[in-house]
């Protein structure tokens with residue numbers, strides 16, 4: 001039967017494709033299919049599209065990205081092509097444009113900067129020789145600490161090494177205590193400059209979404225299939241289709257928030273279980289005036305007992321001309337702060353800024369804070385390679401089930417997981433599977 005009058009959204013149209021999730025991967029899949037004449041409906045739990053791309057309009061005239069900010073590596077990056085198509089202005093941020101500070105707030109001098117670089121190279125060497133020689137996985141931290149004879153080091157050197165370890169956590173989002181030394185960096189190298197969008201990343205998702213049939217406010221609960229088709233049940237309705245493209249974040253799959261009938265194959269369940277979902281949170285602070293240096297980045301090396309706290313900041317005034325700083329917290333500390341009140345988070349951030357810039361800096365006039373791990377439709381920021389996982393598990397995560405249930409999303413991209421472009425490419429890949 002076709003759509004019924006009582007329930008127009010129920011259709012047995014076996015040609016139709018349902019896409020679960022209106023993040024960049026779901027939108028890419030739906031766009032690809034719709035452009036080829038395929039009937040496609042996107043079901044999205046939130047009342048907005050974009051998923052982990054989320055531009056806040058809370059401060060008038062100052063769009064701020066609470067999820068992804070950058071196109072990582074603009075060379076042959078499909079998101080750079082979409083940005084051009086959307087006529088979205090981009091601004092390069094340069095990792096070398098950075099001012100560093102030590103635990104006491106003093107600026108890192110030339111010799112100290114060299115010491116940081118030296119420890120960073122030693123860490124990289126230790127991890128790459130481990131990858132060459134080891135036959136058993138271990139955590140990034142344990143490999144680094146063993147190779148650098150941790151217990152024999154001074155507290156100052158430990159602080160510099162810890163800063164390097166936390167840098168991995170910012171990049172990969174997992175804790176170095178659980179991140180796989182063998183595979184933590186198994187993704188493809190980023191090629192080209194990093195750029196962000198002063199007008200917000202939503203320009204990319206809006207471009208893809210234009211004209212698509214998207215049902216927001218539909219929380220998918222069950223996905224069932226057999227030889228005749230697929231049934232997708234949300235909290236409001238039931239939808240029938242020939243194929244479904246599932247773009248649920250890894251953390252949502254891990255939580256078992258959506259049931260699959262019949263169950264998912266064993267290798268996919270193993271991949272869901274073993275891959276890691278990490279955390280990166282943002283805290284934007286708006287001030288009455290700029291009191292910080294005119295570099296893109298500011299870094300802070302805290303004492304070892306304050307591991308991972310407010311180590312990386314980006315100077316938003318370079319991008320928007322407005323007096324705004326963005327502090328990041330990753331992995332365990334990022335997760336810990338999610339249990340704190342906004343006031344406690346802002347006070348903690350201000351503690352670091354006062355150590356660096358003095359107690360007479362102005363109080364912030366506004367803040368915006370993310371809690372990605374507590375978000376039930378993300379359950380984390382992006383995936384990472386946890387001890388016990390292997391890169392091939394991403395292929396298992398990506399594999400279609402019986403040519404009916406297809407999977408996309410950043411975690412399914414073996415080379416470019418953790419990124420917008422990886423998620424986008426995974427959506428196109430899933431759409432091509434359906435269309436074939």
Ligand SMILES: Cc1cc2nc3c(=O)[nH]c(=O)nc-3n(C[C@H](O)[C@H](O)[C@H](O)COP(=O)(O)OP(=O)(O)OC[C@H]3O[C@@H](n4cnc5c(N)ncnc54)[C@H](O)[C@@H]3O)c2cc1C
Nearest residue numbers: 021023024025045051052068069070220377409410419420
């Ligand atoms: C703080 C942060 C900073 C980042 N920075 C960058 C960066 O600078 N550059 C970069 O390239 N990448 C960055 N990333 C990663 C990037 O945002 C993601 O890789 C990408 O957006 C993921 O897209 P996706 O389509 O796979 O998943 P999502 O965008 O999460 O899409 C999945 C969709 O499914 C929906 N959903 C969940 N559960 C259900 C349900 N039960 N029913 C229906 N719908 C459901 C969700 O609401 C969501 O809209 C960042 C991520 C975070 C969180």
